[in-house]
Amino acid sequence: MPRTTALPRRGPLRPAPLASRSGALHPGAWWLWALGLGTAASRTTNPLLLGLLIAVAGYVVAARRTSAPWARSYGAFVRLGLAVLGIRLLFAVVLGSPIPGSHVLLTLPEAPLPDWAQGVRIGGRVTAEGLVFAAYDGLKLATLLICVGAANALASPFRLLKSLPGALYEVGVAVVVAMTFAPQLIADIGRLRAARRLRGRPDKGLRGLLQVGLPVLEGALERSVALAAAMDARGFGRTTPVSAALRRTTGALTLGGLLLVCTGTYGLLTEDGSGYAPPLLGAGVAAVLAGLRLGGRRSPRTRYRPDVWGARAWLVAASGAAVAAVMIWAGSAYTEALRPGVVPLVAPELPVWPAAGILLGLLPALVAPVPPPAQRPGRTPEPEAEPAATGSAAPRRDRLRPAPADPHTPEQPPGAEEFT
Amino acid sequence: MIRFEEVSVTYDGSDRPALAGADFTVPEGELVLLVGPSGAGKSTLLGAVGGLVPHFTGGTLRGRVTVAGRDTRTHKPRELSDAVGTVGQDPLAHFVTDTVEDELAYGMESLGLAPAVMRRRVEETLDLLGLAPLRDRPLGTLSGGQQQRVAIGSVLTPHPRALVLDEPTSALDPAAAEEVLAVLQRLVHDLGTTVLMAEHRLERVVQYADQVLLLPGRGEPPVLGDPAALMARSPVFPPVVGLGRLAGWSPLPLTVRAARRRAAELRGRLAHRSPPADNGRADRASSGAEEGPSAEGPGTTGSGAAASSGAGAGATGSAAPRSVASGSAASGPGTAGPGAVRPGAAGPDTRRSDKKAPAPAPVAVVRGLGVRRGRVEALRGVDLTVRPGETVALMGRNGAGKSTLLSALVGLLAPTAGTVHVQGLVPHRTAPRQLLGHVGLVPQEPRDLLYADTVAAECAAADRDAAAAPGSCRDLVTRLLPGIGDGTHPRDLSEGQRLVLALAVILTARPPLLLLDEPTRGLDYAAKSRLAGILRELAAEGHALVLATHDVELAAEIAHRVVILAEGESVADGPTAEIVVSSPSFAPQVTKILAPQQWLTVAQVEEALT
Known part of the structure; x- marks a missing residue:
């Protein structure tokens, strides 16, 4: 049963189809795309480029994630990324930074340490250079985490496991x-x-x-x-x-x-x-x-409706690979711009071509199948009821209904919560 | 189709067989209902069909079980999966995958069917069970009835010749149970599937059975036969059969319809009698109240405090400490002397019979209660007043807000709107230890309340928690249900015993307001009628009871008032007879049979006839 997700042939460009079970994008494609973005992020400390990468990942997630439970993990990853950034900055303030800097922002009382702890410092001078360096570094880590979160939100982990040999x-x-x-x-x-x-x-x-x-x-x-x-x-x-x-x-x-x-x-x-x-x-x-x-x-097992690696999966994976390739190439062509100096402090600038390359990562927001609008009122014939056993408000899939008007619609509108 | 030849099963470490002398054949295409009290070996018998007993559970199986010609001794459960499908009571424990469609396909994938065949069968099964609109839904987001249908569908797709179901509708509300039973009917009638099913709630299923397999008790051989004939001697039977036995009808009617046709004469005999006032509970309640002295009860604490503080909800500060003080000062129920009789013990019933007396101060007052969980409005504008000695049944679909209301009353949830007062206290702002003496909840799964290794340790802990005299809890256990050993692990108790233990643990603190969430889940008729007796007695002692239940028969038997919740709102609130008689889904069988006369239970009819 060869089934492929065919792209519209010629003629006017048609919008991406609604995702159905057989038309769904292969979860591996999403992971390759996210890994591509992650590779790109690991090649630069330029906050403008990193911000652009986060924006690209966020836009694609907003445009293509489903209402499944795992899709909500994106918000958690964003928060985790912010936490990493915060911790990195805190460490730079408390433990100092190896970056020599002349702009002293404040001086903390320094804790005296014994001789064997030489090279470790607690408190002391906090320089702007050190902080900026830590912020760049933390932002890079946060971007990597957000890319992983994007893959997690877009690809069903269950389906990915089903693709195992x-x-x-x-x-x-x-x-x-x-x-x-x-x-x-x-x-x-x-x-x-x-x-x-x-x-x-x-x-x-x-x-x-x-x-x-x-x-x-x-x-x-x-x-x-x-x-x-x-x-x-x-x-x-x-x-x-x-x-x-x-x-x-x-x-x-x-x-x-x-x-x-x-x-x-x-x-x-x-x-x-x-x-x-x-x-x-x-x-x-x-x-x-x-x-x-x-x-x-x-094992005599067969697979029920395995995910098909179709043309759209190729495009999504390729867009991630392209972003990674552009940044690797830019690593030698735009060394300065990709790693803006901190000593002396200079404002980072946005190199045009790498930025354009990162925008290639937006391709999935056009070609990937659109998640279907989940159950509207009237489409589910039977009245829904909470699982009695727990009595807790289990998250439901149905969204696009007016929020609190009906006790059976606990779902938020797409992306309303996680992006704030 | 399913053949047992002189089968007996003995589990390791047990000297008595769990099942003995099973020798019968379930013919192809029949729906056979397995009936028997708890502990009679129903689950063992069902497990033996699919090979889970003894391959999975251990133990020794003597004799021979064959399914579709395959001997379960030589075939492991996995090799029988295309011959027999097994579904248990909790569908969530059965699911392996995450969405409906994958779950339906799982069994076929294991068998290695061709993809095209799998696809076709999944589509067919989706239609057959009415699951097509749910095909992509994650399993955790389905309602109980939907989950049970998916569980049935998931064992149907490999096209087994027989289906084995262990209490498929016990945990479901009446509507969801109908959903599941309709599907089973269709399988038997249209596809010729053989179905062997155990179910406690006989009133729901007995009319669908072609034959009944009766397990009279532990170790006694099962008997297969005509439903009406076996129901005449079964230790467990639905109310319709109870009425039939009382009236001496033969053959026994199994459906409301059949019973109604026979009931003209009975209705005539009952015409000049009317159901006892207050649902016939008045005299029973007074007999219960005679036990007041020996069981010096929470009613004294509750109504005493409420009466002395005067104006209920307003006088919060004074009511709380005083009742706690009197609670800790009073000695355990068994040890209280006859001098401990206070007006509160027999209060509610005398008051109810004498309409002129002022109503006792309410134990709990709920005004305009709203509870939101996330974006779900679980409750909206609910009003409820509960007086001492009153039993209120909360009914309604799964998810209608019954459990939420109970949780709010016991302070597990903070109201987002409105107020909750229990004896003037605001539950969610009260420390658990203090609240314990005012309101207690027995949760849906009584086991959640039990932590200790033995019954004795559990009781000792309960005494400490409630600051009650040592031995209070143990005395309660003995009074409520004699025969629970001190050294038993709570896990090894039967469902009914566990419920009683949890009830005793809660009652140790003598809360005037007692809440029960689905107390009859998993109980057989005997345990249920024992529970009804206990609850009736507690109400007579002055406890206010609120129970959330799907069980219309229980509500009819013990509730003074019924509150029906729908979508988080209270849609009906009134005396049991009034609410229940007029409702097609909440009317008990006896009411349906004897309508338009307003009888609720077999016991009422029996009383009226003697």
């Missing part, structure tokens, strides 16, 4: 199960802390949290046993008999391949190994891949 399937299932357990665990903790309050014990504080630990773990254990039973009853772990020869070949290929990969990597890292290392590495990777492929034969 068959032999790694069990690992993928374990990860998926762990990912679904985490929110349940948090719900459990909330419920049990509420129950502590019902027993008349304080529900706040660390002690309260610790005392619910055991029941929470007990509950998680029971749930995993129930899930294991359900999975077993639904055919998980069925195997087809394979010949002993095939089994042995698989083992030899995988093991040998891994050995080769190790040797090759070692060779690459040592000075004199650059001659034999690349072919060894290549052979190792090939052997491992062959081993995985043969190993997949033991």
Whole structure:
């Protein structure tokens, strides 16, 4: 069943289609795109370029993310990035900075340290140069995090795991199960802390949290046993008999391949190994891949509607690669502009061509399929009800409804919250 | 289709078999209902069909179980997955993937079906179960009925010949249960699937069964036979059967419709009698009140404090410390001497019978309550007043706001609008320890309340929490349900016993207001009627009870008042008889059968006839 996401052929450019299950972009494409942006970010400390990268990632996320639960992780990544920036600045203030600077902003009282702690300083002079350097550095890290967050928000982690080779399937299932357990665990903790309050014990504080630990773990254990039973009853772990020869070949290929990969990597890292290392590495990777492929034969599994790598996926991945390539090229052509000096302090300037290159990263906002407007009133025939068990307001997918007018519409309008 | 030959199952570390002498055949294309009290081995029997017993649970299985010709001894559960599909009570525990469509495909992927076949079957199943509009939805965002339908669909796609369901509708509200049962009906009638199903709520399912498989008790051999014939001797039976037995109808009617046709004569006999005032609870309540002296109760604390402080909600400051003081001063229920009788104990019923007396000060007053969780308005403008000795049933769909209202009453949630006062206290601003003596909630999962390793330790902890005399909680447990051993782990108790233990833990602090969230979930009829008796007694002692429940029969039996919530608003509030009789979905079976006469329970009818 070859199914590709065909681009409109000739004629007037048609807008990107609504994303459906079969037209959905391959999650790997989103990750490649985000990695491309991340690579670009790692090549520069220019705050203008980094800001541009963040803006590009943010725009694409706003334009193309779905209303699925994982799509909300973007906001968390943005906050994490800001926290990293803040911590980096705090360190620069408290611990000082190796950057020599003449613009002293303030002088903190310096803590005397013993001799063996030479080179470590607490307090002391805080220079503008040091702070600016730390801010550039922190911004770079934050941009990297935001790029990862963008990939996380745009690509379903479950689907990505589904694209793993068959032999790694069990690992993928374990990860998926762990990912679904985490929110349940948090719900459990909330419920049990509420129950502590019902027993008349304080529900706040660390002690309260610790005392619910055991029941929470007990509950998680029971749930995993129930899930294991359900999975077993639904055919998980069925195997087809394979010949002993095939089994042995698989083992030899995988093991040998891994050995080769190790040797090759070692060779690459040592000075004199650059001659034999690349072919060894290549052979190792090939052997491992062959081993995985043969190993997949033991499992009779088939895949339901696997994601297809179509023309749009190529475009999205290519746009990320292009951004990375432009910045790598600019690294030699615009050395000055990409790493604006801090001693002496100069205002960073925006180099035109690298900036234009970064804008290539906006391509997915045009070509990627548009997430469908989620359930409007009337499209879901049955009245929705909260899951009774938790009683908590589980986040729903339906959005685009007037917010608090109806108790069954807990979803915010797209991107309203995370961008503020 | 499903064949048991002299099967017995003994779990490791147990000397008695959990299931013995099972020898029957479930013919193809039938819906067989497995009936029996809790602990009779229903789950064991169901697990044995899919091979989970003993492959997954351990234990020893003697005899032979064959499904579609395959012996479960030689086939592991995973090798039976295309012959039998198993669905449990909690669909969330069953899901492996994240969206509806993937979940439906999961079983087929494991079997290695061709992609084209999978695609076709998923589409068919989406239509068959009415899930098409939900196909891309994450599973966690579905309602209970939808989740249960997806769980059924997910085992249907490999086209099993038999379907095994363990309490598929127990956790669902009546409408969601109808959804699921309609789907099962369709599978049996249109596709010829064999269905073996266990369910406590017989009033929902017994009419759909082609045959009933009766497990009379632990270790007793199951009997397969005609539903009407077996219901005549079953220890568990729905109200319609209870009425039929009372009236001596034979064969027993299983549906409201069949019973109504037979009921003309009974209605005639009842015509000149009327249901006892106050739902026939007055005399029962007074008999309960005789126990007042021995069980010196929270009612004394509550109404005493409220009465002395005079004006309920206004006099908050004085009411709170005094009632706490009297609570800690009073000795445990078992030890209180006969001198401890106070007017409060027998109060509510005498007051209710004498209309001229001023109504007692309310225990809880809720005015214009609104609660928002995120963007969801879980409650909006709810008013509720609960008086001592009164039992109020909150009913309504899942997600209508019942649990939220209870949480607000016990201070787990802060109101976003309006006020909540329990004996003048504002629950969410009161320290848990202080609140304990005023209001207690038994949550939906009673196990959440229990932390200790043994019943004795749990009781000791409860005494400490409530600052009650040592042994108070243990005495309560013994009084409510004798026969719970001190050294038992709370996990090893049955659902009903666990509920009673949690109830005793909460009652140790003698709260005048007692809240229960879905207390009958997972209880069989015997445990349920015991619970009803306990609650009735507590109400007679002067406790105010508020219970959130889907169980119309329980509400009919014990509630004085019913409040129906819908979409976070209170849409009906009145005496049980009035509210319940007029409602098609909340009317108990006896009411439906004997309408237009206003009888609610079999016990009422029985009383009137004798």
